[in-house]
Amino acid sequence: MAKLVINNEKICDKEAFIKICPFGALEIKDGTVDVNDACKMCRLCVRKGPEGAAEVIEGQVKTIDKSAWKGIAVYVDHEDGEIHPVTLELIGKARELADKINHPVYCIFVGAGIGDKARELLHYGVDNIYIYDHEAFKHFRIDVYTSAFEDFIKNIMPTAILVGATNVGRQLAPRVAARFRTGLTADCTVLDIRDNTDLVQIRPAFGGNIMAEIHTPNARPQLATVRYKVMNAPERNSKARGKVTVCDLSNVVLESDIDVIDNVEKAREKFIENADVLVVAGRGVKSQDDLNMIRELADLLGGEVACTRPLIELGWFDAKKQIGLSGRTVRPKLIITCGVSGSVQFAAGMNNSEMIVAINKDDKAPIFKIAHYGIVGDLYEILPRLIAKIKAEKGA
Amino acid sequence: MNMNIIVCIKQVPGSNKVEVDPVTGVLKRDGIESKMNPYDLYALETALRLKETYGGTVKVISMGPPQAMQIIREAYAMGADEGILLSDRKFAGADVLATSYTLSQGVREAGEFDLILCGKQTTDGDTAQVGPEMAEYLDIPSVSNVKRIVSVGEEAITVEMDMTHTVEIAKVKFPCLLAVEKDIFMPRLPSYVKMRETKDKEIKVIGFSNLKDQDEKKYGLNGSPTQVKRIFPPESNSKRELWSDSEEVLADKLFKKLKEEKFI
Numbered sequence: 183m184a185k186l187v188i189n190n191e192k193i194c195d196k197e198a199f200i201k202i203c204p205f206g207a208l209e210i211k212d213g214t215v216d217v218n219d220a221c222k223m224c225r226l227c228v229r230k231g232p233e234g235a236a237e238v239i240e241g242q243v244k245t246i247d248k249s250a251w252k253g254i255a256v257y258v259d260h261e262d263g264e265i266h267p268v269t270l271e272l273i274g275k276a277r278e279l280a281d282k283i284n285h286p287v288y289c290i291f292v293g294a295g296i297g298d299k300a301r302e303l304l305h306y307g308v309d310n311i312y313i314y315d316h317e318a319f320k321h322f323r324i325d326v327y328t329s330a331f332e333d334f335i336k337n338i339m340p341t342a343i344l345v346g347a348t349n350v351g352r353q354l355a356p357r358v359a360a361r362f363r364t365g366l367t368a369d370c371t372v373l374d375i376r377d378n379t380d381l382v383q384i385r386p387a388f389g390g391n392i393m394a395e396i397h398t399p400n401a402r403p404q405l406a407t408v409r410y411k412v413m414n415a416p417e418r419n420s421k422a423r424g425k426v427t428v429c430d431l432s433n434v435v436l437e438s439d440i441d442v443i444d445n446v447e448k449a450r451e452k453f454i455e456n457a458d459v460l461v462v463a464g465r466g467v468k469s470q471d472d473l474n475m476i477r478e479l480a481d482l483l484g485g486e487v488a489c490t491r492p493l494i495e496l497g498w499f500d501a502k503k504q505i506g507l508s509g510r511t512v513r514p515k516l517i518i519t520c521g522v523s524g525s526v527q528f529a530a531g532m533n534n535s536e537m538i539v540a541i542n543k544d545d546k547a548p549i550f551k552i553a554h555y556g557i558v559g560d561l562y563e564i565l566p567r568l569i570a571k572i573k574a575e576k577g578a
Numbered sequence: 579m580n581m582n583i584i585v586c587i588k589q590v591p592g593s594n595k596v597e598v599d600p601v602t603g604v605l606k607r608d609g610i611e612s613k614m615n616p617y618d619l620y621a622l623e624t625a626l627r628l629k630e631t632y633g634g635t636v637k638v639i640s641m642g643p644p645q646a647m648q649i650i651r652e653a654y655a656m657g658a659d660e661g662i663l664l665s666d667r668k669f670a671g672a673d674v675l676a677t678s679y680t681l682s683q684g685v686r687e688a689g690e691f692d693l694i695l696c697g698k699q700t701t702d703g704d705t706a707q708v709g710p711e712m713a714e715y716l717d718i719p720s721v722s723n724v725k726r727i728v729s730v731g732e733e734a735i736t737v738e739m740d741m742t743h744t745v746e747i748a749k750v751k752f753p754c755l756l757a758v759e760k761d762i763f764m765p766r767l768p769s770y771v772k773m774r775e776t777k778d779k780e781i782k783v784i785g786f787s788n789l790k791d792q793d794e795k796k797y798g799l800n801g802s803p804t805q806v807k808r809i810f811p812p813e814s815n816s817k818r819e820l821w822s823d824s825e826e827v828l829a830d831k832l833f834k835k836l837k838e839e840k841f842i
């Protein structure tokens with residue numbers, strides 16, 4: 183079994199050595215460096231420390247027959263039959279990964295009365311959609327959904343499964359992963375696949391300040407969740423291809439410890455995640471009245487208004503309008519940030535936007551590192567002029 | 579009725595400020611001070627409110643290094659009755675699967691329970707996965723994103739689960755696990771009086787040898803199917819322009835750009 187061994191005699195500067203560890207897992211006790219339970223086995227001390235100072239002793243690993251696991255599967259995320267668009271994005275990614283290793287793309291769809299909805303997905307490049315269709319699946323209930331998922335994995339044995347990081351996916355995927363004693367990587371932003379079918383999963387860590395590449399080399403299936411708007415959705419093909427397979431439910435548990443009393447539609451709002459154009463207000467906007475200017479620009483561009491966290495704290499916006507790590511991830515075609523410094527926490531939620539325009543009077547603001555068009559200037563001078571020009575154009 | 583509640587709490591770094599030296603690839607972290615995962619305060623508050631209404635006990639459990647006792651003391655100062663720390667070198671390097679397995683083993687040592695409460699997610703791991711995985715190991719139903727408790731009965735608890743477009747009202751049989759949203763209840767501040775009263779209160783420390791399952795392969799690094807291959811700084815987009823000019827010119831340039839890109 184793998185473990186980390188510290189060879190103290192190879193370390194000259196112990197203080198410097200323990201600083202390598204970002205997790206504070208290296209400590210000096212009675213003059214010798216030791217590893218404590220905070221160790222995440224990231225192996226940074228092995229690579230960054232003096233030669234031989236830290237060593238990983240690989241023990242015998244249980245090997246698995248990777249060739250027995252075939253196909254990239256996508257969980258069809260839905261609420262009472264309404265498919266979440268992250269599903270299409272994942273199908274697009276699954277196709278790309280599957281083509282690299284010559285595997286098929288599957289979907290697993292658990293719900294009630296979902297046949298027609300499943301057939302629609304055949305326009306997006308899936309080879310086979312396995313449906314678990316029963317009244318017991320009308321509403322999301324984690325125990326019976328997990329049982330259907332288990333049946334799918336046992337029968338189909340996909341090598342990797344992609345799940346949307348929605349409120350449903352973020353609880354269902356871990357249950358499934360634990361049932362199969364396998365790995366699950368949350369909120370992946372980049373996915374790739376090796377020839378040996380190992381999934382290369384990249385996700386932000388430490389609140390987006392660094393990226394981590396994660397593999398699941400000795401377990402199958404490999405599970406990953408991906409947030410909405412991180413991958414690209416494929417175009418709808420007018421011709422359907424692939425097939426829909428209705429799964430037998432005889433091995434699926436349909437009895438649940440959860441009784442859904444009601445499922446109520448939330449008031450439909452305009453979600454910032456769905457907007458093509460976003461105009462973002464940051465702390466450079468001095469008063470609540472000035473938000474009118476931001477709104478006006480958003481309206482003129484057919485977009486929505488969003489904000490940074492301090493404005494939520496001021497009570498100027500509902501939390502749903504916040505972009506960032508502790509807010510929403512957005513990926514509009516155009517985003518214009520006004521008076522936003524561009525902290526990593528904010529940028530983590532929008533740096534995949536197709537075109538980023540930043541207006542900030544400080545030319546050293548970090549937002550300019552990610553903006554495609556950085557505009558160094560006062561938003562109070564620029565926005566009124568811009569708005570006037572757009573109005574004049576529209577009036578013409 | 580009497581409710582036996584277990585709350586899972588974790589110690590996290592006080593700040594996420596970390597930089598990667600682009601040349602050496604070494605991580606530089608600001609300070610090492612740590613705190614209770616802010617999302618877990620909501621879970622603890624929920625437990626305390628339930629206890630105040632229905633009677634019972636609140637136990638907190640945490641897996642982490644010995645320093646994590648600090649957050650158990652904090653939980654005592656908020657009103658928790660018992661604290662358990664799962665701490666052992668053998669638990670080091672755990673990913674979600676091994677963490678939730680260890681916690682589920684620890685929970686078995688904590689005695690009978692009706693309800694386990696978790697926070698929405700941690701600010702360091704940030705996966706929201708530990709709760710549901712634990713529930714799977716314990717073979718009990720679970721509901722995440724709980725934003726409100728509707729009612730509590732003898733056999734079941736009824737809660738509102740926040741989904742993206744809908745709210746599901748679900749009645750879940752005991753024993754069960756709930757991961758609560760922030761804002762379910764406003765967490766109370768630790769009480770100074772309680773802090774003093776509980777200064778010497780026992781914290782039960784459980785190591786590997788105290789657990790029922792003695793298979794080392796299931797804990798820590800060895801029980802972790804995921805492996806971190808490398809850590810690197812996020813890249814910033816390469817193509818970018820920086821415009822400095824008079825505001826009049828800038829407004830005009832931006833207007834033309836937006837028109838050229840067909841946004842106007």
Ligand SMILES: Cc1cc2nc3c(=O)[nH]c(=O)nc-3n(C[C@H](O)[C@H](O)[C@H](O)COP(=O)(O)OP(=O)(O)OC[C@H]3O[C@@H](n4cnc5c(N)ncnc54)[C@H](O)[C@@H]3O)c2cc1C
Binds near residue numbers: 464507525531541
């Ligand atoms: C764990 C954690 C999670 C977080 N999650 C998020 C998150 O999800 N989303 C988020 O937004 N933040 C988040 N934050 C907070 C984040 O670190 C920043 O504090 C925040 O994003 C800063 O917001 P801002 O850019 O609006 O304000 P500031 O950083 O104060 O920047 C204001 C900017 O406006 C410019 N400015 C001022 N006046 C003008 C003017 N007249 N014209 C033009 N420019 C002007 C200034 O030069 C400055 O750059 C998080 C923090 C932590 C610790």
Ligand SMILES: Nc1ncnc2c1ncn2[C@@H]1O[C@H](COP(=O)(O)O)[C@@H](O)[C@H]1O
Binds near residue numbers: 617696701
């Ligand atoms: N080491 C731990 N000790 C105790 N509880 C934990 C631990 N890690 C995670 N949890 C619980 O699981 C929740 C989700 O954590 P995470 O999956 O890391 O985002 C947290 O809010 C805690 O309630």
